[in-house]
Amino acid sequence: MADIQLNHESVNQATEEMQQATMTMSNNLNDLLQGLQAMSATFSGNTATEWEVFRTTAQNADAAMQKDFGQGAHVLANMHQAHIDSDRKGVSLFGG
Numbered sequence: 001m002a003d004i005q006l007n008h009e010s011v012n013q014a015t016e017e018m019q020q021a022t023m024t025m026s027n028n029l030n031d032l033l034q035g036l037q038a039m040s041a042t043f044s045g046n047t048a049t050e051w052e053v054f055r056t057t058a059q060n061a062d063a064a065m066q067k068d069f070g071q072g073a074h075v076l077a078n079m080h081q082a083h084i085d086s087d088r089k090g091v092s093l094f095g096g
Helices: 008-040 045-093
Strands: none
Touching: 008 045
16 A cells, blocks of 8 residues: 655645745736836827736736636645545544
């Protein structure tokens, strides 16, 4: 029989790091957009149009990233909990 060991601390850390990385990327993008927003009053013509396209695209990409990474962290946490629950059930079946 295979001997499988799950390092629970590493899985918890990976989940937390995924959540922190998502927040850091989102904050950095928002900082960039805020910095550019101050300059956007000077944009005119095609530059103003392209700024709006870029801003909207960046905001949509940020929302999608937060959703996807958030779901990834949630799935990882659920998988981890499933392993914990299985381990506990296995121990109880063998009188542990």
